[in-house]
Amino acid sequence: MSQETQAARLERLARLPLRDNLRGLKPYGAPQLDAPVLLNVNENTHGVPSDARRAIMRAVERSLTELNRYPDREFTELRESLARYLGHGLSADNIWAANGSNEVLQQILQAFGGPARTVLSFPPTYSMYPLLASGTNTEYLSGERASDFSLSAVSAAEQVAAAAPQLVILCSPNNPTGTALDLEVVRAVYQASEAAQSIVIVDEAYAEFAHPGTPSALTLLPGRERLIVSRTMSKAFALAGARLGYLAAAPEVTDALRLVRLPYHLSALTQATAVAALEHSESLQANVEDIKRQRDRIVDGLRALGLQPAPSDANFVFFSGVQNPGKIWQGLLDAGVLIRDVGIPGSLRVTAGTEQETTAFLENMERLLAAEGR
Known part of the structure; x- marks a missing residue:
């Protein structure tokens, strides 16, 4: 949607008798972008067995x-x-x-x-x-x-x-x-x-x-x-x-x-x-265990790159110490890896993917940080 079209729709929305506490709010939603490696919304990347x-x-x-x-x-x-x-x-x-x-x-x-x-x-x-x-x-x-x-x-x-x-x-x-x-x-x-x-x-x-x-x-x-x-x-x-x-x-x-x-x-x-x-929760649990291994691999990999990943009990990793989160996010996307910028200064979040997806993320992170002189 173009900026002009979006502005016109917002103007029409403002004319509706919307509840006061809803005015000015934006709907929830992570960017729905097409990328080979989707690690931005904490989905189970392994699929249903x-x-x-x-x-x-x-x-x-x-x-x-x-x-x-x-x-x-x-x-x-x-x-x-x-x-x-x-x-x-x-x-x-x-x-x-x-x-x-x-x-x-x-x-x-x-x-x-x-x-x-x-x-x-x-x-x-x-x-x-x-x-x-x-x-x-x-x-x-x-x-x-x-x-x-x-x-x-x-x-x-x-x-x-x-x-x-x-x-x-x-x-x-x-x-x-x-x-x-x-x-x-x-x-x-x-x-x-x-x-x-x-x-x-x-x-x-x-x-x-x-x-x-x-x-x-x-x-x-x-x-x-x-x-x-x-x-x-x-x-x-x-x-x-x-x-x-x-x-x-x-x-x-x-x-x-x-x-x-x-x-x-x-x-x-x-x-x-x-x-x-x-x-069939047992076969699904096997995928969970693999996701946990990839999550822990991400934590170890990011720590080795000099970043500060938080200890995670989820299927994603939040990490800090990023000098320019927007630049890193865009650089990963340009390489086909979509992660999440959660709006916290110096930080990003990545979903634990398959072994191949995790490798793609870590290798591109290493490349992008090296380009920054890290």
Whole structure:
């Protein structure tokens, strides 16, 4: 779209009776550019394994015979499958799902946020949080992290107690930094939110990529009826195109979300795809392990080049020490490698790709840094 056309459309948009809190906002979206190596939006670069793909095709084909009927509104089989996958003593009553974890978060905000209510999170973190807040007319509050982007239990609890928000979102592993939160942070935030009775959400979209021994907030659910742990099948299950996110929480939380969900919001095809994929989680896990190896290879490679990659429990690496991020980003794109400029000075983010994609990234990084005299 030309600048003139875009300006004209923005002018026409401004004439519409748009809600005040939406005026001037820009929609979420990473650059959708064509490149041989796409490492910019944290997709699973390995794709769906052949056994899971065949099972999905069979399941979808069976569901086609009843596409004239509405799907199971309660997606019972899917909730049962997700509960078995998560373990931790969870049942279908603890599970909710929607079209991607973004819709899960949106429904939470529809139920517990809204006008005169606030949601607190701690930037730099997932950039959709303030947009989801705006979309539900919930005021977004930006907490603070330390200079190294860490978040301590004491600091987080103090900020939650002072702000008394209706909702708190903790991202672990955090996007864009990739670091997992210590569960003591979650415990402290939940305790600090008692007075305000805040809903505390732990966004674990990248949990399957965490290093061994990294605990999940799922272990904290018993006895904490205001705690929600959200997950997705977009990353570890390589189903970004299927759009399936889910959460685990107390049954009364899922009852609250039934009040705001659209009727039959999960299609029969989505349900069939997700159930079939869950039946083949072991083969998908093998791809996860390879992605983790490539991620750790990126960390080691960037460190050897004199940069400062953050320890990552996700399928991506955030790294600092870049003198000219825009120049490096463009240089990589010119070489056919697309990564993400997250707008943090001196820093970039790259998704862990296949072995060949990771090699292409590291070799071009070495070349570009050498051209800068590094």
